Amino acid sequence: MVAGQKLYEGKAKILYTTEDPNILLTHFKDDATAFNAQKRGRIVGKGEINCTISSHLFQLLESHGIRTHWIEQSSPNEMRVRSVKIVPLEVVVRNLAAGSLCQQTGIPLGTELSPPLVEFYYKNDALGDPLLTLDRLRVLNLATPEQVSQLQRMAEQINQHLTAFFQSCGITLVDFKLEFGMEPDGTLLLADEISPDTCRLWNQATTDPAERVMDKDRFRQNLGQVEEGYRQVLERVLAQSIDG
Numbered sequence: 001m002v003a004g005q006k007l008y009e010g011k012a013k014i015l016y017t018t019e020d021p022n023i024l025l026t027h028f029k030d031d032a033t034a035f036n037a038q039k040r041g042r043i044v045g046k047g048e049i050n051c052t053i054s055s056h057l058f059q060l061l062e063s064h065g066i067r068t069h070w071i072e073q074s075s076p077n078e079m080r081v082r083s084v085k086i087v088p089l090e091v092v093v094r095n096l097a098a099g100s101l102c103q104q105t106g107i108p109l110g111t112e113l114s115p116p117l118v119e120f121y122y123k124n125d126a127l128g129d130p131l132l133t134l135d136r137l138r139v140l141n142l143a144t145p146e147q148v149s150q151l152q153r154m155a156e157q158i159n160q161h162l163t164a165f166f167q168s169c170g171i172t173l174v175d176f177k178l179e180f181g182m183e184p185d186g187t188l189l190l191a192d193e194i195s196p197d198t199c200r201l202w203n204q205a206t207t208d209p210a211e212r213v214m215d216k217d218r219f220r221q222n223l224g225q226v227e228e229g230y231r232q233v234l235e236r237v238l239a240q241s242i243d244g
């Protein structure tokens with residue numbers, strides 16, 4: 001499909017207009033960044049891998065009644081999506097403690113969080129995507145209290161479906177980040193991507209803390225074999241049917 005005008009270029013994706021004003025084209029790049037773009041690199045094949053994994057997972061969630069922006073994967077590294085107004089929040093779900101949670105609280109890596117933790121971060125690069133309290137969310141007025149409750153419920157449901165799916169792939173879903181879009185009538189739907197860039201995924205075949213990592217932590221922590229980690233996730237995801 002022919003891309004139209006470039007609407008927005010982010011760290012990992014480019015958004016283009018299409019001939020249909022309700023549809024956008026997302027192009028997935030091989031570029032990788034971490035720590036608010038302080039670390040930069042390139043993961044060969046990442047664009048195609050992340051586009052394909054995201055497309056598979058969006059279809060899985062749609063099959064469970066979760067509304068998403070995904071329409072179709074139109075090429076190996078491009079997907080057509082519904083044009084929505086992105087809610088400037090990053091919704092993080094954590095099943096096991098890792099990353100910033102461990103750094104900021106001292107909770108040991110891998111501690112089970114039951115029920116899972118759902119956190120809201122302000123999507124704002126200049127401010128470093130700060131963690132928000134419910135009161136700060138209210139003051140910022142980024143979403144109504146009803147929409148915040150709905151985001152929390154959707155994140156919990158998505159977590160249940162993704163956790164079960166990755167379990168069937170022999171992968172533990174440690175944590176992940178979601179973004180949501182709003183349609184003109186206020187309906188919320190899942191947007192952005194779900195990929196090894198936005199999830200922590202641990203290979204259940206090993207307990208070795210470095211070996212088990214299949215996600216962007218391989219890049220963040222200089223663990224090597226970044227592309228191999230992503231490719232293994234792709235292979236296992238594609239080997240499972242999306243009926244859940």
Ligand code: C5P
Nearest residue numbers: 098099100101175176177197198199200
């Ligand atoms: O860094 P932190 O531990 O808070 O990240 C939690 C989860 O959210 C990780 O899976 C990480 O990959 C994802 N994340 C993301 N984009 C961000 C921040 C976090 O995909 N801007």
